[in-house]
Amino acid sequence: MLRTFLSITLCCLLFSTVHAYNPDDERYIDNLMSKMSLDEKIGQLNLTMGGDVVSGTAEAAKIESLILKGQIGGFFNVKGVDAVARFQHLAVEKGPHGIPLLVGADVVHGYATVFPIPLALSCSWDSAAVAQMARISAIEATADGVNWNYSPMVDICRDPRWGRVAESSGEDTYLGSVLAKAYVEGYQGNDMKSDSSMMACVKHFALYGAAEGGRDYNGVDMSRERMYNYYLPPFHATVEAGVGSLMTSFNLINGQHATACDWLINGILRRDWKFNGFVVTDYGSVDELSRMGIAHDNEAAAMALRAGTDMDMVTGRYVADLNDALKKGLLTEKMIDDACRRVLKAKQRLGLFDNPYKYCNTDRVNHDLYTPEHRAVARDIAAETFVLLKNDNNLLPLKKKGRIALIGPLADAGNNMAGCWSGYCYPESHKSVLTAFREAVGNEAEIIYSQGSNIYYNETMQADCDWGRRISRVDDSSAHSEALLAASKADVVVVAMGESCEMTGESSSRADITIPDTQRDLLKKLVATGKPIVLLLFTGRPLILDWESENIPSILNVWFGGSEASDAIADVVFGDKMPCGKLTTTFPRSVGQIPLYYNHLPTSHPDHDSSRFNPYCSNYIDVSNEPLYPFGFGLSYTTFSYSAPTLSSDVLTADGVLKISVEVTNTGMFDGTEIVQLYINDPVAHIARPVKELKAFKKVDIPAGKTAVVDFTVTSDMLKYYDAELNYGCEPGEFSIMIGPNSEELQKLDFRLR
């Protein structure tokens, strides 16, 4: 303790003599930069990757040598505060000018305590919960040395084949923007100088969620009107919330690489939105420019920097090529200075020049990680994210009595509960659903367990997506038989099936998004027994559930709920907590309908009855246009009825407000929570507008038998959009406003904007 204190004091003294100005002052950066060589400035633009860096290894030696040469501005994914502290001390005490390092990590939905995957979190429609999860993530990650976080991921996703839909907030721009802001506020806290705040890095700029065919790393071709109206606003929301940094994306945008898009980074981000943070590439993107035929090898770095990308993640090309590129006239020295200044300012914003060791308190790690308090919050939030898709005859909640068969490859797989991007947790110590169920029922009921099947029949396919979170292999045929035997002894069968946790996330696109083969076969056999069946669906994306929705009485979508998922599942299955989540992505009936999203544009030959085929209408011969489960949909154990809504006036003026009100009554037996949704449609505009767009929502607790009055304020801002010339505004005329429990069951009223 005393040693740490002395070393901090010494270091601050060292700093104050070397750099005369207050570390918060702009002149501090001027003064520092005036002493830096061109190569040292370029060094600040280099980001290298760590891993489990242990002293004396080649990886550690590489980082140490970069630090000593002043060729590194930061590193990422180095695990553990001890390693971080070692490198930070080296940088400050032995590196040129003693400049502290950024320490990055992907803390996407929790650190040691893991919360549900972001797609699940979005289904809570609860920005306070998201902000709380981000705050706890920041407390834990900063205790372990991290000061810069590669989250939130705010890509809008309309294609569930893309694995990274799991990391997103779903398909909606408005909800995505509200939650994007909450992430940033939670990570960065009220004061980024606090020891428990880390700088957020919003990603991936931009349009990555629209990768063609849902295939990861594929290109995007998109109109400006679409990107401005739907894909860019969540990024803008984080800029307005003061996000400190931004990561570019891997994809092509209309033939240009996102990392080298001047109009996007220098233009929209910096000029139009006034973003004053710094921009980092995604992993290896500078090399992609030459690989994709956009730049010659040694010109790629110049191209990215010219477009406004300040920091190069892992390729080392800025360090290798920028100096030469400058000599060739491919960029100016000012561009390097500007980028270096932005990186140094980020360090200043984090308070690293005041105290470079603020994230190196090796004591905190013993107290702040995976605490009972954090885990209790994670358990509560997880329960909020589950979506009850079906519940015939109120099969759920289950009573804690009799014999309950728990079957499926995810039933005793605690290591799979955390979901993708959970590299800093302890998956082997996470409780399985089986253990949680046994603890929940105690002696009151018997839980009969059978694994029942593998994830896939094909062992290689299963291994390809287990990424170290292995689920035991069994012989499918005998496992199916054992499961049927278990079911035959039970009063009710709970099936834990779906995707294993790494089947979504980066590099996890799927073309067939059904429940994998052996599991679905087993499910069919279990249904044939005639026993009542509850499906606990594990997934990181919408799945095609056409058969399941017809044949399984109860389906509870539990996504991947994090380290405390199993207890949260038991809480909801046995009725200690109510399910209240609602979908933030549309569940299609068939892969052939994709992309299928609720806020689509009108079609030229619309269908009068889109649930069946009509010639010369925009529909398919073999499947209806309707989703299986629409955006905004989710049931509860209780029921809600909506009164006819009322509007305060049928005329809205440009600077006026309207109030829309609806009475929502809890008509069931349990206290519950309802997410009331408000949509708007502009039937005639400069350009065709979506059939409906979410513009507001409220989450309300309503006791059984009680009624809540839910009000929304409508302003003309909610009616604005970008037209084909990218003018932003709204036009006088008729509008419809719709209110209801999901994007399909809506009651409509009309008003006029004057």
Ligand code: NOJ
């Ligand atoms: C690649 C991913 O696309 C990005 O989201 C992540 O932050 C970086 N790798 C760093 O791990």
